[in-house]
Amino acid sequence: MTRAQIPSIDRLLQSAEARDLIARYGREMVVDALRDAAAALRTLARSDAPVPSTGTGHDHAILVIAQAAAERLRELTVPSLRPVFNLTGTVLHTNLGRAPLPAAALSAIAAVATAASNLEYSLDQGQRGDRDDHVAAWLTRLTGAEAATVVNNNAAAVMLVLHTFARRRAVIVSRGELVEIGGSFRIPEVMAAAGAQLREVGTTNRVHFRDYESAIDARTGLIMKIHTSNYRIEGFTATVGERELAALAKRVGVPFVNDLGSGTLVNFARHGLPHEPTVQDAITAGADLVTFSGDKLLGGPQAGIIAGRAELIKKLKKNPMTRALRVDKLTLAALGATLALYADSERAMQAIPALRLLTRPAAEIEACARALVAPMAAALGDLAEIDVTPCMSQIGSGALPVETLPSFGLRIRPATSRSSSRAVETLAAHFRTLPKPVIGRIHQGALILDLRCLEDVEDFIAQLNALQAPRKRSG
Numbered sequence: 001m002t003r004a005q006i007p008s009i010d011r012l013l014q015s016a017e018a019r020d021l022i023a024r025y026g027r028e029m030v031v032d033a034l035r036d037a038a039a040a041l042r043t044l045a046r047s048d049a050p051v052p053s054t055g056t057g058h059d060h061a062i063l064v065i066a067q068a069a070a071e072r073l074r075e076l077t078v079p080s081l082r083p084v085f086n087l088t089g090t091v092l093h094t095n096l097g098r099a100p101l102p103a104a105a106l107s108a109i110a111a112v113a114t115a116a117s118n119l120e121y122s123l124d125q126g127q128r129g130d131r132d133d134h135v136a137a138w139l140t141r142l143t144g145a146e147a148a149t150v151v152n153n154n155a156a157a158v159m160l161v162l163h164t165f166a167r168r169r170a171v172i173v174s175r176g177e178l179v180e181i182g183g184s185f186r187i188p189e190v191m192a193a194a195g196a197q198l199r200e201v202g203t204t205n206r207v208h209f210r211d212y213e214s215a216i217d218a219r220t221g222l223i224m225k226i227h228t229s230n231y232r233i234e235g236f237t238a239t240v241g242e243r244e245l246a247a248l249a250k251r252v253g254v255p256f257v258n259d260l261g262s263g264t265l266v267n268f269a270r271h272g273l274p275h276e277p278t279v280q281d282a283i284t285a286g287a288d289l290v291t292f293s294g295d296k297l298l299g300g301p302q303a304g305i306i307a308g309r310a311e312l313i314k315k316l317k318k319n320p321m322t323r324a325l326r327v328d329k330l331t332l333a334a335l336g337a338t339l340a341l342y343a344d345s346e347r348a349m350q351a352i353p354a355l356r357l358l359t360r361p362a363a364e365i366e367a368c369a370r371a372l373v374a375p376m377a378a379a380l381g382d383l384a385e386i387d388v389t390p391c392m393s394q395i396g397s398g399a400l401p402v403e404t405l406p407s408f409g410l411r412i413r414p415a416t417s418r419s420s421s422r423a424v425e426t427l428a429a430h431f432r433t434l435p436k437p438v439i440g441r442i443h444q445g446a447l448i449l450d451l452r453c454l455e456d457v458e459d460f461i462a463q464l465n466a467l468q469a470p471r472k473r474s475g
């Protein structure tokens with residue numbers, strides 16, 4: 001093919017191929033894509049490099065350009081945010097969207113998403129209402145708190161509490177609780193951003209009641225306890241109980257705030273999971289305010305929940321920052337539907353995917369792994385060797401950092417003579433190019449797919465044959 005044979009844009013746009021593309025993607029996108037593809041072909045023709053065609057003539061050039069444009073348009077219009085298979089073994093994976101929503105939450109979102117709703121409208125009184133009303137009744141019922149409000153996420157909840165009660169004042173926190181959660185959320189920095197002064201007490205491993213007591217002065221705005229959700233201090237340690245801190249705060253007239261982070265509503269120990277403090281326990285132990293996430297152990301949408309004493313919640317809601325931190329109707333719909341599932345805690349364990357996956361029996365996961373060996377081997381051919389391996393899942397999102405859950409997975413080892421780490425990286429990358437990308441973890445030269453979170457087995461198997469495709473395409 002020569003440069004002279006590359007048709008003009010006008011000529012390209014008249015072709016049947018271009019008309020099909022325009023019907024799908026719209027004229028502007030197609031013009032751009034055809035122009036780019038034609039320019040690329042022109043460059044190739046000039047450089048004497050082999051042009052990807054042995055044919056000649058206009059018609060052939062049109063086909064080549066239209067195909068390149070179609071591929072480019074397909075790439076451009078694949079949604080950037082899309083579902084993946086989370087086979088990392090970390091159930092609540094922050095980078096992979098944390099909790100999958102229950103079906104009931106999805107229906108609730110759909111119901112209010114495309115129509116008007118009573119988001120801030122009281123149907124009883126025919127006048128302006130409060131968006132928190134859609135979830136407050138469930139939250140107070142389930143946590144035992146007097147009142148509750150919801151903001152964008154738990155970081156926002158902590159920020160709002162500090163800004164409301166401790167701006168230009170001091171916050172007493174144990175030195176052992178100055179957590180960093182995922183890079184940008186570091187307690188000392190959050191305090192500074194909220195205009196509060198951090199007053200650390202105790203040492204890294206030990207803090208005593210007298211440390212808190214002697215730190216109190218006229219500037220004290222609140223006493224705070226932070227759940228050390230992603231690490232644990234063990235050995236020679238001492239902490240002060242929540243009841244004692246609550247009593248001390250009450251004596252000096254400041255709020256006692258407990259940032260629980262994950263904040264579960266069910267007693268984990270009763271379901272064979274490691275113990276995690278519940279929101280109810282924190283309220284019972286005397287916290288004036290408790291903050292926790294909606295999309296960690298609760299298993300709902302991203303949200304930050306603040307539950308506690310009614311007069312404090314009222315003050316929070318008067319802070320102009322709440323307007324900037326508030327949640328939208330989709331979040332409230334999903335949260336309300338998720339909370340309603342907790343009315344029956346047995347049902348919650350099954351209907352809320354996060355809880356169902358965390359309590360999934362290892363034997364069931366193993367059976368799933370065994371059933372997948374053959375289809376996986378068939379799909380991979382001679383690319384890799386596959387077997388079933390026991391592994392350990394993590395809860396994730398900083399919840400229960402030390403404990404792991406026994407699980408099973410597929411171990412996939414690249415079939416190369418030198419077992420290079422490059423080969424297993426390539427294999428992992430290969431799985432990420434699937435229509436619904438598969439994300440595993442690399443361990444000792446193998447790609448491990450922990451099957452705890454794989455429930456949609458048919459979908460998973462159906463796309464495996466595409467694993468061979470990249471080899472064909474590049475050939």
Ligand SMILES: *Cc1c(COP(=O)(O)O)cnc(C)c1O
Pocket residue numbers: 153154155156158179181185226227228229259260261262292293294303304397398
């Ligand atoms: C996760 C966590 C946060 C932040 O919550 P997000 O919902 O991620 O904003 C704050 N405090 C603690 C203790 C946490 O575990």
